[in-house]
Amino acid sequence: MADGGSEGEAGRRFPALHHSNFRRYVVGQGVSLVGFWMQSVAQGWLVYSVSGSEFWLGAVAFVGYLPVLCLSPVAGAIVDRVDKYRLILSTQAAAMVLAFALAALAWAGLATVPTVAVLAALLGTVGAFDLPARQAFLVDLVGAEDLPSAIALNATIFNTARVIGPAVAGLLVGSAGETSCFLVNGVSYLAALWALWGMELPPPASRRAAGGDRSLRSGLAYVRGQRATRSLLVALGLVSAFSLQANILMPALAKRTFAADATGYGLLLTAYGAGAVSSALLLARRGRSGRERRRVLLAGLVVFGCGLLGLAASADYATALLCQLVAGFGMVRFTATTNASVQLQVEDAYRGRVMGLHTVMFAGMAPLGSLVLGALATPYGPRPALVLSGLVPLLVAWWLQASLRPADARGA
Numbered sequence: 001m002a003d004g005g006s007e008g009e010a011g012r013r014f015p016a017l018h019h020s021n022f023r024r025y026v027v028g029q030g031v032s033l034v035g036f037w038m039q040s041v042a043q044g045w046l047v048y049s050v051s052g053s054e055f056w057l058g059a060v061a062f063v064g065y066l067p068v069l070c071l072s073p074v075a076g077a078i079v080d081r082v083d084k085y086r087l088i089l090s091t092q093a094a095a096m097v098l099a100f101a102l103a104a105l106a107w108a109g110l111a112t113v114p115t116v117a118v119l120a121a122l123l124g125t126v127g128a129f130d131l132p133a134r135q136a137f138l139v140d141l142v143g144a145e146d147l148p149s150a151i152a153l154n155a156t157i158f159n160t161a162r163v164i165g166p167a168v169a170g171l172l173v174g175s176a177g178e179t180s181c182f183l184v185n186g187v188s189y190l191a192a193l194w195a196l197w198g199m200e201l202p203p204p205a206s207r208r209a210a211g212g213d214r215s216l217r218s219g220l221a222y223v224r225g226q227r228a229t230r231s232l233l234v235a236l237g238l239v240s241a242f243s244l245q246a247n248i249l250m251p252a253l254a255k256r257t258f259a260a261d262a263t264g265y266g267l268l269l270t271a272y273g274a275g276a277v278s279s280a281l282l283l284a285r286r287g288r289s290g291r292e293r294r295r296v297l298l299a300g301l302v303v304f305g306c307g308l309l310g311l312a313a314s315a316d317y318a319t320a321l322l323c324q325l326v327a328g329f330g331m332v333r334f335t336a337t338t339n340a341s342v343q344l345q346v347e348d349a350y351r352g353r354v355m356g357l358h359t360v361m362f363a364g365m366a367p368l369g370s371l372v373l374g375a376l377a378t379p380y381g382p383r384p385a386l387v388l389s390g391l392v393p394l395l396v397a398w399w400l401q402a403s404l405r406p407a408d409a410r411g412a
Helices: 009-013 020-051 054-079 084-107 113-142 147-176 178-197 216-224 227-242 244-257 262-284 290-313 317-345 348-364 366-380 382-403 406-410
Strands: none
Touching: 020 054, 020 084, 020 113, 020 147, 020 178, 020 244, 020 262, 054 084, 054 113, 054 216, 054 244, 054 348, 054 366, 084 113, 084 178, 113 147, 113 317, 113 348, 147 178, 147 262, 147 317, 216 227, 216 348, 227 244, 227 317, 227 348, 227 366, 227 382, 244 262, 244 290, 244 317, 244 366, 244 382, 262 290, 262 317, 290 317, 290 382, 317 348, 348 366, 366 382
């Protein structure tokens, strides 16, 4: 899969870019994720505009992530049994159809909170299969040696889209309405499908894990026997629930605290994404030993928590933007390093199931956090909820420092 010709400067700095399939993946996912973030911003703004309630912001996020919580472990077991490539083609096509459906409802004036919630739940069901499949697919694109670089670059494109998407969405929502963002997202999936169709991959049988018990039960038993993996997944679940979900509070923070419009809301998310992109690019440039990854991971938690606490205490909009930048930087230091550490430990035969559990912790725990943060912000405003979001990474860093032994440095 690696190219045999001359390598460009980008390839020398970022080893995963030596692989032509991964370069296609970066382009396709980069375009598609811009559309995804545009829809995410527009959907949050639409729900808050229709309902005027932080609770309903949290509730719609809850129903969107609930299928990920319930289905991802089963989906991970399925990923270990089927051709990941064909599964990803199917999930990307399904997500495109749902984006067009939301655009049609918004255009027709039928996009109420219940209808948006139903489509969010359907998209979450698609994501429950798509997320572990795409995570496990990365090793097929670049191999184990360049996997940390691929994970960091994957985080880079995800968070670059987090910068571009909200900024564009903020402008479009104000000028053309939410429908335009949903429509652009639907069209953007064509880029992802183009990238997948053009890949040159080995036959399906050689890409599947060979032999063994592929049941969910055996995958759970495998993780129970891996101390470092178990600790990292628990830590990821706690931080994802109560800290990664802090961005659902941004519409309320923009409107209630800083009297900002849709553009101001988009800029808060853009600042967060800018910090995340810079962090991911630094991670992607070179490999790290297990001990280095452990230090980066713990430092990322501390920076993430401090950024969110600073956001909660911000007296003005400019300070809030700076704190979002800091929080995004720390967030990727933690999440991308956790992903790389887990994937470098896992055996190929269990990769789908472990990444299914990773998906549960990374995205599936969000329903709990969405409800808690939304319920806390409804009577008291977004600041107390942000304090909770900022304290959790600091507490998790303290726990991981004691939980991960030096012998665990190989993976964490």
